[in-house]
Amino acid sequence: MPLLPHPIKEWLSFYRQVFQNVFREFEEHKVVVIDRTVSFSCSDCGRCCFTQDMGTFVYPNDIERMINGGGFLPLCCIFPQEDEWGNLSYAIPSKREWYETLQALPETMQDEPILIQAYLQMDHALSKLNPDLKILDESCIFYANSKPQNRCLIYEYRPTGCRVYPFDRFKISRVQVPPELIEKYQILGDTSEQDPFLYCDPACFTQSSTLKYKRIREDIVADKVNAILSTDVPDEFAEIDFSTELFRAFHHRTLESKDQGT
Numbered sequence: 001m002p003l004l005p006h007p008i009k010e011w012l013s014f015y016r017q018v019f020q021n022v023f024r025e026f027e028e029h030k031v032v033v034i035d036r037t038v039s040f041s042c043s044d045c046g047r048c049c050f051t052q053d054m055g056t057f058v059y060p061n062d063i064e065r066m067i068n069g070g071g072f073l074p075l076c077c078i079f080p081q082e083d084e085w086g087n088l089s090y091a092i093p094s095k096r097e098w099y100e101t102l103q104a105l106p107e108t109m110q111d112e113p114i115l116i117q118a119y120l121q122m123d124h125a126l127s128k129l130n131p132d133l134k135i136l137d138e139s140c141i142f143y144a145n146s147k148p149q150n151r152c153l154i155y156e157y158r159p160t161g162c163r164v165y166p167f168d169r170f171k172i173s174r175v176q177v178p179p180e181l182i183e184k185y186q187i188l189g190d191t192s193e194q195d196p197f198l199y200c201d202p203a204c205f206t207q208s209s210t211l212k213y214k215r216i217r218e219d220i221v222a223d224k225v226n227a228i229l230s231t232d233v234p235d236e237f238a239e240i241d242f243s244t245e246l247f248r249a250f251h252h253r254t255l256e257s258k259d260q261g262t
Contacts, residue, residue, distance in 0.1 A: 004067070008245050011237050015060035015229065022185075022225045029181060032220045033174045034167070034213050040200075041207035046151050047199035048165050049143040055081045055091025056140050059226040062159040063090075063246065071157030072254040073129070076122050077141060078243045089230045090243050092159070095143075096136045098123075115244075118251050125255055129153055160226060164219045169198050173220050185228050 004012070026032070058078050066075050074092060079101060081091035093101060101108075102123055105116045127133045130153055132145040139145060142153040152158055167173055 005245060005249055007240055008242065008249060011240070011242060012060050012064050014234070014237070016064065018229060019061055019222075019225055022228065023221060025181070026221050026225060029178050031175060031177060031181070032217050032224065033176060034217045034220075035172060035174065036213055038172050039206065039208040040166070040172070040204055040211070041209040043201050043204050044149045044151065045201045045204075046139070046143060046145075047201070048162075049140050049151065050138045050199070051091075051094045051097075051140055054083065055079070055093045055097060056159055057081065057083065057161050057226075058090045058092055058159045059230065061222065061226065063242075066157045069157055071154060072250045073126070074142065074154050074157055075246045075250045076254050077126065078246060080241060080243055083227075083230065087230045088233070088238075092140060092142065094138045095133055095141050096138060098126075098133070098141045099136050115248075118247070121255060122247075122251055160219055160223045164216070164223045166198055166200050167216045168220045168223055173217070175224070 058074075063075065063078075066072070077092055077098070078090045079093055079097075080088060081093075082088055102119060105119060109116050109119075123133075126141065130142060130144055132143070133141060135145050137145075140152075144151045144153055152162070
């Protein structure tokens, strides 16, 4: 892992330990079960890359994977975001949200002219990577609208929420929470057969492909753990905007790699 500023290093270290403990507990209780009889083959329709006004959530373990893998560009494109329950986390924005955020920088960062200029430089680098950034819709900034396939431009570093979709949906996976964990973490199992967030083309479920079920299940467990940990942020980290800290730490490195064509 590259050398990191102290706040980021402490934040990631804390969450790594807590995440591993809760993940191990979930695995011991077999909280997530995969239905291996459900057929699925992605058609690259891109519907799941539209962020529904909430961005694509990014958690500390996602950030650590990006850092370790050298995926610095997405680290510079993260902003604070509340989930549907009001918990503050971080997310990669949609193209529209990215544009609106940049437009608001003179007001939101009026005392940081150097930082504003750095964000504009990042916007230029991002536009070179994804010319479709100018399409101001609800799709992720790393979604290439005009490409027929392989539309995710950071597929190797994509967040956990992207990795588990649609396998975290009802009828594909099942959450079975033992009584001792229900009160401890206040999580619920599946309650509805109608999933309003299942965006895939129905034809995807009539075809089958080779699936890595063990990896899928582990990613779903990780996603559940991430959601739990986001509801209880320690005070020492709650006051720090880690999206800005990450930008400060990695924007120079990102621009240098782009200049070198890597």
